[in-house]
Amino acid sequence: MYFRMLRRAATLRKAQAASAIVAIVVGAAAATAMLNLYVDVQAKLRKEFRKFGANIVVEAKAGQSFTPETLGRIQSAIAGRGLAVPFAYTVARTEKDQPIVIAGVDFDLARRLNPWWSVTSWPNAANQALVGARAARLVSPGMRSFTLRYNGRDTRLAAVGTVRTGGGEDSRVYISLADFQQWTGLAPSVVEIAANGSARDVTSLLQQLQRTVPTADARAVRQITEGEANILGKTRSTLLSSSAFIVCTGALCVLATLMGWIVDRRRDFAIMKALGASDMLIAAFVVGEAAAMAVVGTVVGFAFGIGIAAWIGRVNFRAPVVPRFSVFPEVLIGALLVTMISTLLPLRLLRRIQPAMILRGE
């Protein structure tokens, strides 16, 4: 009897049931999308912030450089939690005996660490150089080959491209680390690290580096870390408050829809009561109906919500938001709670009224 009542209620009033379910679907979709986005967007934005380059710099003590063993220790301390790029620097002399800074670096790593470098063409063979935009005018006008001298040893380099950054890089000549070591005999003295993850992850990596390599000087690049913390914090608050608004609207619209529906079915309830149904039975009937709608609405809404989140991820970050099915119970409980409140509340109000009065239309 009870289930037949539920079924008949849904089939006889298709339009009303449909619009109530639409409201629940919309509310659940909004909640799912925002819960998915809130967590994922921060990870995605952090990835964008890593394009600013290194947030930790490890420097050897003045005048010293890292041994291959120390570099290995730094690498193993990072263990996949970031990108470490060793740089070697020295000052050489140009053909006109002017001082110029030469840097040795692995070009593939440098390219991944500093995607903002505007490079015309990356070197890919030995004795090729990437020349800073300002250095190029001095050492290699017209991109011709040039000779540099360090400690009485000459090396001939082919300029394959220029790098323009607006910073110190513009005044340097970059060659591969292997060429650099062969020519000068110097090892890297600076390791720039783009550490992934939250501010806490970065701090813990920094502390670990300070423990592992006590002879070197490991520091956070405060310009980068503080800027990121500031922007990310503000974005998170904005996102959180927008999510709260959207979820609240969804919930309140479910409330308005269901409440309206219950109030308008007061005649049905009056007839049930007149035929001998107890208040408990009517409440059980209404709650069962609401729960069924909440479950259906949540399942459909959850699918839609994950779709919306994935779409936003794809359009804005060119990477889909990974669906988090773990939020399903939370959304379902929320939906059940809202539907319970919005059905039981008007029912309580109706209970005070005599069935006869409702049936007479008063």
Place this chain on the structure above:
Amino acid sequence: MFVRLVYESFRRQTQRKLLVAIAVTLGATVSTAMIGIALGIGDKISHELRTYGANLVVTPEEDNLDVQIGSVDLKPAGSGAYLDESALPKIKGIFWRNNIAAFTPELPVTVQVGGENVTLLGTYFSKSLKFGTDQFTTGARTTYPWWKVQGAWPGDDSQDVLVGEKLASRLGIQPGSQIEVNGALHRVSGILSAGRAEDDQIVAPLAVAQAIADKPGAIRKIFVSAVTKPEDAFARRNPDSLNPADRDRWYCSPYPQSIAYQLQEAIPHSRAEQIRQVAQNEGNVLSRITGLMLLITLAALFTSGLAVSAAMATAMFERRTEVGLMKALGAGHFSLSAIFITESVLLACIGGVVGFAGGALLTRALGRAIFGSSLSVPPVLLPVILAIAVAVTFGGSAVAIRRAVKYDPVLALRGEA
């Protein structure tokens, strides 16, 4: 008669109407707030992005190379060109002067401290400058918000200096002690922690550095922190190759390129360019965040639209008997639809106006709470919100009205519809 019908409908069914009105109001509130946030967030975030410091640098036109490794400046003394300090206030005279958040001149000189070569950086800390009648303050404190000083900042007219924390710990210097620079004693007003090359340097008022270098009025570089718009393909065009109309549009957009161009015009014999690490990446972050808020706003508009439609539809379905009665009394389809449409438009307008006001207040409060300055909702948004509200409520009730009007009055009155 028509007006009275609508009026009575509102008077007698206050509760039911209130429920729908609340749904419409909430929808409008959230839509207004979200649009307000989406429109304002770009501006707010680009101001927040100034925590990354300078995004433009001005150097002398015929400058040769920087020879600097880490904190040590190896550029031979006296070589290279300089800019003129007296041209600095002109930066506040360019077209986009209000977008210049701060700027800081720099003059590095190599000095002897305890038998060691150390770079002393002359700069402004918080200098008062005047352009025309405009008084403004600029310097390292605003350009580099991540500089932390233990002790006090030196005055720009004093002989006091800051010492980088690494150098200070090497030399055993505390705030308040004296440091001998090239034989002259300076008071150390504070210890600077910058997380970059400055940690190994001495930072002094510009005049001190100029006196040591014996170059009055000389500066080597100007770092400019400007609020910019993310660059696009148009921004990368060469302004000299554009036709006059496009050139004006280029000149009057706050791209990093056009602000650099204007700085170059303002400072004689200079070359201005963007610091790509900051300028490029902040453009990227800015467009991601504004894009995200825009999409969320779209989703929010859609959500509240559907939810309000659903609430409206349920409210309309329940009025079959009423419709049946009216039809039995001789009301035509047209007049019936007119009554219901008027009702929903009225509801939409009331909900829209109240929701707009609520949304505007909400946006304001939110801007204050998150960004410390209020986000404003442009009043032109009101008609937009009203139009959306009317469309949504009308859309929600249209199906229900159509069906109600089509019912056979007998069935509707008997409650069998």
